[in-house]
Amino acid sequence: MSDTYQEVKAVIVDVLKVDEGDIKPETRFVEDLKADSMDQFFLIDGLSEKFGLTISDDDARAIRSVQDAVTYVETHKN
Template identity: 60%
Template sequence: MSDTLEQVSSVIVDVLKIDGKGINMDTRFIEDLKADSMDQFFLIDGFSEKFNVSIADEDARNIKTVGDVVKYIDSQKK
């Protein structure tokens, strides 16, 4: 598991209060993790805080999977 994926998973576990087993790059927030719109807001906020990045609303709307977040964060760190 990549470092970014591991840290993203820890935010997901913290925000959604789940055990985190089975979270991978293909995991979908709505369909697989049952995140509602408020959960998604708190997840984006958590990712922004954890990685010290700003995620624009337009970008946040395009984030559907864990892999989307990992790729976005990795692209912002460069």
Template identity: 70%
Template sequence: MSDTFEDVKTVIAEVLKIDASNLNMETRFIEDLKADSMDQFFLIDGFCEKFGLNISDDDARAIKSVGDAVNYISTHKN
């Protein structure tokens, strides 16, 4: 899972233009990183591209933190 965590952090850093070193599993996109709805869209798109996934809108709405993303990707990637 640590590789997935590092890859998720990389996507977040690229999309939000932030330093990934401060991200942890509890970091929330909206509350902690001040991501807006477009940022969230680009994060999900980045995760789909990086991991070869198709994340449904319903699933995307449930991904609210770094940990949510890591857990979702870990259970859905091939």
């Protein structure tokens, strides 16, 4: 797994307070981790802060799984 995956995973564990073993690339935030809208807000905020990104509302809505988050970070970080 990539370093980005591990870093994204760490943010998810910290923000959503879930077990690291529950997180796989295909894991969906709402359906699998039961994240509500506030959880999603804090997750996007955590990713923005960790990677120094500005994530638009439209982009945030498209980030629905762990792999979506990893792909977004890898394509938008400097």
